[in-house]
Amino acid sequence: MSRSQYNRSSILTKREREVFGLLLQDKTTKDIAGELFISEKTVRNHISNAIQKLGVKGRSQAIVELLRMGELSL
Template sequence: MNKGQSILTKREQEIFDLLVHNMTTGEIAEELKISEKTVRNHISNVILKLNVKGRSQAIIELLRLGVIKL
């Protein structure tokens, strides 16, 4: 595992891998069998970790770091 990947928990990684493929919060919740609120909490945690302003910026930063791929 490269250094970038250790930024995210396994669940955060799963969520952002799905987000980057244009899935909605509801679709991700259904896919992972968790609540939409839990999905939003994970997204918020990543936004805080990365010190960015929103999910779009989080995705851009994670792509830049090589943590997620298109």
């Protein structure tokens, strides 16, 4: 089954969606780490993992894709 044949939102973890929700609120990596009680490196790992899963090239593209999929809202 190709990536386009299933709902991509099901491959993101709850935490990855939380991190991107905070990015959408213009939070920095440091802010997100403090709010979620995790390290900045863990925040970056969540972002990197989600970008890879979504098949996009960066944070901005990931946010656009998550908005398009209905996983994030403005």
